[in-house]
Amino acid sequence: MKKKERQQNKKDISIKTQFKEPNKKFLKHLQAQANKMSELLGEKQGEQFMKDSLKEWPRLLERELKILKKSKD
Known part of the structure; x- marks a missing residue:
């Protein structure tokens, strides 16, 4: 791996770790x-x-989509 690629990977990782998980208020608003x-x-x-x-929090996506579909029924 080249030096520039390693530096870019470090930047990508640091950007991803800066996002905090959304709180319930945000998720309700999103719904x-x-x-x-x-x-x-x-x-x-x-x-x-x-x-x-929710692309930054893929583990929340499935649950929130289920909630969205239930609200339609």
Whole structure:
């Protein structure tokens, strides 16, 4: 691995570790936004919004998508 590649990898890792996990208030707000988008633009748009918003926290994504789908039922 070249020196520049190692430096870039270190930068990528440090950027990822700077993000804190979102709190419940943020997640509830995100759910409300995704629900509204689903109503107005279709279910796929709401899901895509959720995926884009939680891309930094992939472990939360599946759970939040399940909540979004349950709220539609």
